[in-house]
Amino acid sequence: MLRRRLLATQDDDVANVLSTKKYSQLMAMVLSPTRELARQIYDQAVYFFSRVLPDVHVLLFVGGTSVEEDMAAIRAAKGLVSVIVGTPGRIEDMLNRVAELAILDTKEFEVLILDEADTLLDMGFDVSINNILSKLPKQRRTGLFSATQTQEVKALARAGLRNPATVSVQLASNTKTPSTLTNFYTAVEYDAKLATLLRFVQSKPTEKHIVFFSTCASVDFFGAVLAHLTKAEVPDVSVVTLHGKMQPKKRIAHYDEFVQATSGLLVCTDVVARGIDLPDVDWIIQFDPPQDPNFFVHRVGRTARAGRSGSALTFLSPNEDAYVNFLSIRKVPLEEMNVSASAEDAVAVLEQVKALQLTDRDVVEKGTKAFISFVRSYKEHQCQFIFRFKDLNLAKVATGFALFQLPKINELRCLDNVAFTPSGVKVVDIPYKDKAREKQRQKKLLEIAAEHKAEKLDRFEKKQADKKRKLAADEDGPRRREKKKGMHQQIVEEWEELExxxxxxxxxxxxxxxxxxxxxxxGDLSDGDDAGMPKKDKKFQKKVVVKQKTSEQKANAAKREERIRARKKAEHIKRSQQRAKARRR
Incomplete structure (x- = not known):
């Protein structure tokens, strides 16, 4: 449809009219959840349009580039027919800006594509997508492409599509993975995972591997560690890291480096698990099983593409073997492979990691962050009936991250069975390899020491001031507890008098x-009440005083009785509340 429309504009000589206009005419748009997938689509679109429709100008809008560059690209497309490829956030921002400048015409818009639609919604782009849809004509063709049909995708189809039709592509095979893909798993303890991975890569130095981790912090730590270990033992294997929190330019450079490499190791998160076509990948290694079981198929799908053969290996601890049966029920069969490293080999590899940490504090901090992020990720696993946090051997996990000591985090405070032995290394004495960072750290340590000294002096001065106030209070009058004792004695006397x-x-x-x-x-009970009264006639004094004392005594007795009853009632209520609270516990 798009090609027919563009050819019609050429036949009618409308292209010459467009060239004189001050805006670019938008004909199609492709939305992608990640920058890497958007770049891949853009490259393929440029290749296609340059051969089929050379007059179409393809634009890429993703994070990592300045807004000025994006606006300059739109202005450069003035008078041309444009196709935009990008991520929802950047395209939404671009549409808001061009609406004020009137340099992009959407009246002739034809096609909208949402690639990996379920991921777009899972990543929280639904608001941006709705804003984009509101700026496009309702008369258009919209395509939602997704490997998994979720309820969110169906809801978006009902809301954003007119007369939607579903096209479902299914294979005749009984499995959800390609027939050319071989899926393996190996049972390995957490403290032996790194050694197992290293020995596996050493056995296949000329092949291309992708290693998936659950968190960005794990990618940073194990990427640095594997780069150091492979440099010494497998110098021909290059290690590249990739995750969503990486700086945009560095992320693009690492992606291009791995695409162009003939062999090597890509250490990454699920940012490359969907849609991206990385050529000639031989092995997918899942160091950490995915939080979302749906991503298992997406991860292993990075190999054995377009009829090529490939293999995948998943690391599972012995108490996670139920995951194999779980995947089998989901039509993803796994075969066991015995590649676990020996205990001696695991200890030797971890000693190399600790030696590296002693030379650079940055690696120590990366390891601690990776451990914390892994523990929190494991605790939030969607398959908690298999990946049970209470069964996780945190001591072996900490050993696998080469920790010198356990960090103080909430997830570990309630656990008393963490049999981890600290190494005894004073982590505070480990310097940064970067001299500038180490200089800054030493400066900060001096500032912290000065602050602690000032706080200690302040606490001492406050303590001395409190002592002086207490001494002054002792000299001026009774202490607080003596006052309390006097109040108690008064209550006792009132009770006795009332009795x-x-x-x-x-x-x-x-x-x-x-x-x-x-x-x-x-009258004898309250002898002291009328002390100091002037003496009068005895007969008059006896009648009047006794009568006056009697009325005053009754009033005082009634008041005392009322106070005592109120006090006893309050004490009874307080005891009842305490008993109720104890029963709830």
């Missing part, structure tokens, strides 16, 4: 005391 009053009242009710005797006894 005596109650006892007298009962005797008065039973007739054992006359009214005069009862009032006189109550």
């Amino acid at each position: 005596k009053e109650e006892h007298l009242f009962k005797k008065f009710k039973r007739g054992k005391l006359t009214k005069e005797e009862y009032e006189a006894a109550l």
